[in-house]
Amino acid sequence: MVITKWRFFINYEKEEQWLNKMATEGLNLISFKFGRYTFEDGPPGEYIYRLELLKENPTEKQAQDYFAFMEDYGVECVDTYMNWAYFRKKAVDGPFEIYSDFESKIGHYKRVAYLLGTVGGANLFIALFNFTLSQFNMYLSFVGFLIFVLFTPIFISYLQKINNLKKERALYDK
């Protein structure tokens, strides 16, 4: 049985939580495309899902090497969307975290924050620009402002996460 659900997430960790909640209910993600999630049913709690924002596009060789490495680890790349990779691993193998030290966690959060900041900032810029043009552009401007307003708190929350990890790193070696 295959089920499709539409959702839009700005915070990838919320998205990950939702996917894992679905997996515990026996709905395993098999593909994703711009808000459209496709699930396949299976034994409840079979997989743990993790999302990662890759450094390079999934079609590049570097990313392909990484996927091969992950496969040796028992990690399957279910789907990719832009630079996002949707990974899963069998839950019987134990806990599954892609990053286990401060340095790599900070590195990943930085990539996420950079993306959120860029999208938010670009929309603010477009909104301000459109605001000065015609009536129609005023409506477009509203969309830009809305995206900026939605993205900014999440962008800030990731900056805070980076800061907290840096504080931990100053005390502990992990």
Next chain:
Amino acid sequence: MAESSEHQPLTEAVFYILLALHTPMHGYGIMQFTKEISNGRMSLGPGTLYGAIKTMLEKGWIQAVETAADSRKKEYEVTPVGKKVVQNEIDRLQELVKNGFKITRGE
């Protein structure tokens, strides 16, 4: 990047990866080795391990082992430079332990 950085404290992950690679191993082997030797305390994430391997290859601390062409799994081993890095770290850790005992136990 040369001498100076080789005397800096290593992360636990890097230390154990270098120890593991005294025997040629692939990524998953390193993860298992690390888990075993630390009695299950250290669990290396694949993203962290992959990043560490790449950085250590660039630094010349480890190298890829020539394996059969059909083998997709790459094996790595520690280089003489990497062995030196491990030795420096062991010396540093010994100093920490020695000083720790000196103060806390009055040895």
